[in-house]
Amino acid sequence: NAGVTQTPKFRILKIGQSMTLQCTQDMNHNYMYWYRQDPGMGLKLIYYSVGAGITDKGEVPNGYNVSRSTTEDFPLRLELAAPSQTSVYFCAAGGRTYEQYFGPGTRLTVT
Amino acid sequence: DQQVKQNSPSLSVQEGRISILNCDYTNSMFDYFLWYKKYPAEGPTFLISISSIKDKNEDGRFTVFLNKSAKHLSLHIVPSQPGDSAVYFCAKETSGSRLTFGEGTQLTVNP
Numbered sequence: 278n279a280g281v282t283q284t285p286k287f288r289i290l291k292i293g294q295s296m297t298l299q300c301t302q303d304m305n306h307n308y309m310y311w312y313r314q315d316p317g318m319g320l321k322l323i324y325y326s327v328g329a330g331i332t333d334k335g336e337v338p339n340g341y342n343v344s345r346s347t348t349e350d351f352p353l354r355l356e357l358a359a360p361s362q363t364s365v366y367f368c369a370a371g372g373r374t375y376e377q378y379f380g381p382g383t384r385l386t387v388t
Numbered sequence: 389d390q391q392v393k394q395n396s397p398s399l400s401v402q403e404g405r406i407s408i409l410n411c412d413y414t415n416s417m418f419d420y421f422l423w424y425k426k427y428p429a430e431g432p433t434f435l436i437s438i439s440s441i442k443d444k445n446e447d448g449r450f451t452v453f454l455n456k457s458a459k460h461l462s463l464h465i466v467p468s469q470p471g472d473s474a475v476y477f478c479a480k481e482t483s484g485s486r487l488t489f490g491e492g493t494q495l496t497v498n499p
Contacts, residue, residue, distance in 0.1 A: 281431070308485050317397070319477060319489035320432070327485070335486070367431050375420045375481050379431030 279303055281380035283368050289386045290358040298353040298383050300368030306378075308371040309351040310335075311343065313364040314382075320367065326351055358387045391415050392480050394490035402498055407465040409493050411478035414459065420481040423452060423463050425474045426492070432477060436463070468497045 284299045302309065307328045312320040322335030326345040340362060342354040351370075355362060365384050371377040393412045401407045413421075419440030424432040438445040438452045438461075445452050451464045461478055473496050479487040 310486075312489075317491065319392070319394075319491045322486060322488075325486060369431075371485060373485075375422060375485060375487065376434045376437065377487065379433070381429070381431050 281368055281370050281378055283366075283380035283383050285383060286381070287384045289388065290355075292358060292360065292387060294358050295354070295356050296358070296385075298355070298366055298368075298385075300351045300353065300380060301349050302351075302368075302370040302378075303349065304370055304372075304378065305348060306370040306372045307348065308377075309345065310369040310371070310377060311341070311351070311353045312367045312369065313337065313362075314367065315364050323353065323366075355385075360387050363387045391482065391488045392478055392490040394478060394493050396493050397491070398494040398496070400496045400498060401468050403470055404467045407463075407468045407472065407495055407497065409463040409465075409476050409478075409495065411461040411463075411490050412459060413461065413478075413480050421452070421454060421461050422479045422487065423450075424477045424479060424489075426477065427474050435476075465495075468495075470497050470499050473497050 281302045310325045311323040321337045324343040326332045332343050365382050367382050368380045369377040422437040423435040425435045426432040436447050436450050438454050453462045475492045477492045478490045482488050
């Protein structure tokens with residue numbers, strides 16, 4: 278039972294490039310979330326999903342897109358990467374309680 | 389609108405003593421609070437939670453206290469162990485199973 282997995286672990290992008298951060302969960306949870314964490318800051322919600330086919334913006338959605346075609350997968354797409362998107366990205370999954378289970382994170386650098 | 393604030397970026401305690409981590413919040417419309425623990429290069433892991441119908445919740449060495457009149461949350465770790473050294477985030481329910489996180493407090497437990 279892997280919980281929440283994220284790929285890749287690390288990535289360096291050039292300004293203007295695009296990429297997709299992958300997130301998969303095997304807990305059959307309806308709710309999934311994408312956060313970013315900047316140094317010395319808490320976790321900021323980018324997008325979330327309450328079930329397959331349903332997504333909504335969080336606190337900092339600009340420059341990102343998501344899709345949720347299955348319960349298991351919740352990829353995060355960065356279009357036209359900018360240095361401000363340098364961060365650590367965490368995916369999480371949760372059920373009907375408020376506890377969320379996090380993946381190990383993706384460290385992204387945009388130069 | 390900073391709904392959750394952790395005013396101490398760091399805390400250092402001796403092994404065996406008590407660690408007290410603090411968190412203040414605004415907007416008490418929602419009533420569920422959580423603490424997460426994060427080791428370097430890992431995702432946050434759920435530690436303990438409390439509903440606003442309670443003022444205390446205990447799980448082994450970890451106790452969370454909720455003071456609703458002061459809008460203050462604290463996490464007590466007794467006795468502290470070197471393995472407790474990590475960043476601790478408090479979080480509160482916002483809406484739709486979303487959480488708002490504080491900035492985190494780095495706890496260091498010295499042997």
